[in-house]
Amino acid sequence: MEPTIVYIIIGVAALLIGAVAGRFAFAKNTKKQVEEAEIQAQSILKEAQLRAETIRKEKELEAKEKFVQLKSEHDREVNERNRKISESENRARQKEQSINQKESNLEKQIKENEAIKDNLNRQIEVVNQKRTELEKHQEEHIRRLEKIAGLSAEEARNQLIDSLKQEAQTRALVLQQEIIEDAKLKANKEARKIVIQSIQRTAAEQTIENTVTVFNLESDEIKGQIIGREGRNIRAIEAATGVDLIVDDTPEAILLSSFDPLRREVARLSLQRLVADGRIHPARIEEVVEKTKRQLDEQVMEIGERTVIELGIHGLHKELIRMVGRMRFRSSYGQNLLMHSRETANLCGIMAAELGLNAKLAKRAGLLHDIGKVPDEETELSHALLGAKLAEKYGENPAVVNAIGAHHDEMEMQYVISPIVQACDAISGARPGARREIMQQYLQRIKDLESLAMTYPGVEKAYAIQAGRELRVIVEAEKVTDSESDKLSFEMAQKIQTEMVYPGQIKVTVIREKRAVNVAR
Numbered sequence: 001m002e003p004t005i006v007y008i009i010i011g012v013a014a015l016l017i018g019a020v021a022g023r024f025a026f027a028k029n030t031k032k033q034v035e036e037a038e039i040q041a042q043s044i045l046k047e048a049q050l051r052a053e054t055i056r057k058e059k060e061l062e063a064k065e066k067f068v069q070l071k072s073e074h075d076r077e078v079n080e081r082n083r084k085i086s087e088s089e090n091r092a093r094q095k096e097q098s099i100n101q102k103e104s105n106l107e108k109q110i111k112e113n114e115a116i117k118d119n120l121n122r123q124i125e126v127v128n129q130k131r132t133e134l135e136k137h138q139e140e141h142i143r144r145l146e147k148i149a150g151l152s153a154e155e156a157r158n159q160l161i162d163s164l165k166q167e168a169q170t171r172a173l174v175l176q177q178e179i180i181e182d183a184k185l186k187a188n189k190e191a192r193k194i195v196i197q198s199i200q201r202t203a204a205e206q207t208i209e210n211t212v213t214v215f216n217l218e219s220d221e222i223k224g225q226i227i228g229r230e231g232r233n234i235r236a237i238e239a240a241t242g243v244d245l246i247v248d249d250t251p252e253a254i255l256l257s258s259f260d261p262l263r264r265e266v267a268r269l270s271l272q273r274l275v276a277d278g279r280i281h282p283a284r285i286e287e288v289v290e291k292t293k294r295q296l297d298e299q300v301m302e303i304g305e306r307t308v309i310e311l312g313i314h315g316l317h318k319e320l321i322r323m324v325g326r327m328r329f330r331s332s333y334g335q336n337l338l339m340h341s342r343e344t345a346n347l348c349g350i351m352a353a354e355l356g357l358n359a360k361l362a363k364r365a366g367l368l369h370d371i372g373k374v375p376d377e378e379t380e381l382s383h384a385l386l387g388a389k390l391a392e393k394y395g396e397n398p399a400v401v402n403a404i405g406a407h408h409d410e411m412e413m414q415y416v417i418s419p420i421v422q423a424c425d426a427i428s429g430a431r432p433g434a435r436r437e438i439m440q441q442y443l444q445r446i447k448d449l450e451s452l453a454m455t456y457p458g459v460e461k462a463y464a465i466q467a468g469r470e471l472r473v474i475v476e477a478e479k480v481t482d483s484e485s486d487k488l489s490f491e492m493a494q495k496i497q498t499e500m501v502y503p504g505q506i507k508v509t510v511i512r513e514k515r516a517v518n519v520a521r
Contacts, residue, residue: 214255233280236282240290242260242263243267244257254271265329297322300322301318303328307342308324308367311367313345320390320391327374344421344428346363348424362417365399368404369384369421370425372385372390382408384410385411388404407422408422442468448500450463452495453473453492458480458488459473470509475488475510477513496508
């Protein structure tokens with residue numbers, strides 16, 4: 001609102017107040033009051049004028065400040081707009097310069113490419129001409145060579161290929177031999193380290209099993225009760241158990257004879273119960289034998305379950321667990337089959353872990369590698385192939401099946417754990433004290449080894465050492481060369497492997513020595 005208008009409004013208000021005051025004074029009929037009212041009105045009017053002037057000045061100042069603020073904002077916006085316009089113009093000029101420069105460069109490159117293309121075309125023409133000339137010269141040269149050598153180019157090429165092929169084969173054989181020797185050194189060293197570590201970390205109790213079990217008696221009077229009237233009791237026991245009872249002059253003892261350790265155990269436990277009970281007659285014998293067989297079957301299952309739990313093997317079929325338990329009553333070369341299988345499993349697990357393979361799978365294959373020795377029915381298959389067949393029948397891993405069937409080289413090894421199982425089986429069986437061998441058989445094996453080596457030409461002497469684990473052959477240097485000694489060693493090892501039966505492995509070492517001696521006088 002304008003200050004003048006405010007001033008007028010304030011004056012009018014003052015006059016109205018004066019009029020009201022005059023009227024009020026007139027109503028009172030007091031002149032003095034009227035004068036006072038007029039004086040008061042004039043003072044109010046002056047005050048209103050002063051206030052109006054003050055308000056006017058304040059409003060003018062506010063208007064000026066607002067104008068200055070608006071002007072500065074306007075100037076700032078104008079400057080910002082001008083700056084943006086300037087920047088846009090600069091960018092546009094730069095883009096225009098860049099485009100112009102690119103166009104000039106592109107035109108220059110096009111001209112250069114055309115020049116290069118023309119140059120290349122000229123060079124291609126020159127090369128084609130030179131190639132034609134070279135082919136002519138080559139043909140002329142070949143005709144001259146054929147005329148001089150009396151051979152065609154094809155014949156010369158074939159001769160050159162044959163000579164290069166022979167030279168390459170010779171070099172390849174030398175290189176192959178070097179690689180094989182180096183690999184043998186490294187492999188033997190590493191294998192020896194792993195095998196020794198595996199043996200050192202494994203210890204298993206070994207039990208010697210025989211084909212005869214001695215049943216001790218408290219007195220010889222019990223022998224008569226076991227024999228029975230006219231021998232009916234002993235015949236009933238033999239018929240029920242399938243074991244031969246030998247009652248001789250041995251005091252307070254009866255011999256139980258059978259090749260099946262499980263049957264001998266049934267007969268031993270049955271006799272023990274019959275003697276303790278005192279009632280020995282055919283009906284009672286059949287009852288006790290049947291009961292003993294059932295209990296022994298439960299014991300076999302318990303042994304199998306305890307074995308797989310101790311070895312940490314899971315998910316094994318019940319029939320395979322039962323076969324593992326039956327191993328407890330079997331022996332191989334005097335070595336308890338279950339102890340041998342457990343030792344092999346531990347060795348396989350350790351060796352597989354050292355090689356970074358699946359230790360659980362290797363341990364499983366090691367435990368089951370001889371299950372073909374405890375079949376329910378006898379077959380013509382070897383125990384390795386029969387074991388592989390049984391493992392496949394009960395859903396075992398193909399690697400386990402192959403390891404079982406290949407641990408005597410009757411199947412081709414297809415998995416890495418197969419040679420591990422074969423090596424651990426040999427370690428467990430060939431370890432000193434693990435198996436029992438008759439002295440005559442041992443001596444015969446030593447003699448056969450030496451005789452086999454002497455059948456080869458050029459062999460001077462042969463010695464079987466280290467309890468038949470190594471065969472050292474000395475050959476005549478004049479008759480056998482170094483390369484022939486390698487071949488001789490390989491052939492002897494193959495022949496021993498195919499013709500002889502032996503535990504573990506046999507190392508064949510061929511020694512060739514030539515001495516040139518002269519005396520200076």
